[in-house]
Amino acid sequence: MKTLAKVLENIYQADSVVVISRGLSVRIADSFARDLQFLDVKAVSLYQDNMQNYLSKLPENTFLVGLSLSGETELIVATALKAKREGKKVLAITGNYESRLAQQSDLSLFAYQKKASGKIPVDYNNMLPLELIIHLLIQLYTEYKEQGRIV
Numbered sequence: 001m002k003t004l005a006k007v008l009e010n011i012y013q014a015d016s017v018v019v020i021s022r023g024l025s026v027r028i029a030d031s032f033a034r035d036l037q038f039l040d041v042k043a044v045s046l047y048q049d050n051m052q053n054y055l056s057k058l059p060e061n062t063f064l065v066g067l068s069l070s071g072e073t074e075l076i077v078a079t080a081l082k083a084k085r086e087g088k089k090v091l092a093i094t095g096n097y098e099s100r101l102a103q104q105s106d107l108s109l110f111a112y113q114k115k116a117s118g119k120i121p122v123d124y125n126n127m128l129p130l131e132l133i134i135h136l137l138i139q140l141y142t143e144y145k146e147q148g149r150i151v
Contacts, residue, residue: 001150007107007137008144010089011036014063017043020051020079021067024127029067032134039141052079056086065091069113069126071099080104093133095126109133
């Protein structure tokens with residue numbers, strides 16, 4: 001519960017929120033950024049190769065959310081590390097608590113990830129826990145914004 005409260009506080013206090021993702025996570029990241037915008041948060045979703053260049057143009061008080069099921073997507077890890085070096089706060093939302101993304105982030109939220117069967121190269125069902133975390137964050141942020149705390 002303390003981690004969730006810190007995440008919500010960081011979103012609330014940030015000048016901007018940047019959600020970075022690649023591959024299957026892009027749809028979820030776009031949804032999260034859009035929902036935050038509806039709640040009057042300056043938020044954007046980045047998934048292009050030049051996300052590191054864009055990040056440099058944002059204020060120091062930017063809250064970066066790295067969304068990666070594996071937590072090992074090279075561009076996501078590198079961009080999160082750059083954000084940390086620039087003094088930005090970083091949240092990892094991943095299915096791998098031992099990942100580089102989780103290890104270098106200020107805050108981490110972990111999604112259940114089942115082992116891939118090997119028969120199908122991509123398991124879309126593994127994305128559901130990431131979506132649930134995003135929906136939970138939006139619901140809790142709405143309460144936090146109204147009450148100043150998690151109810």
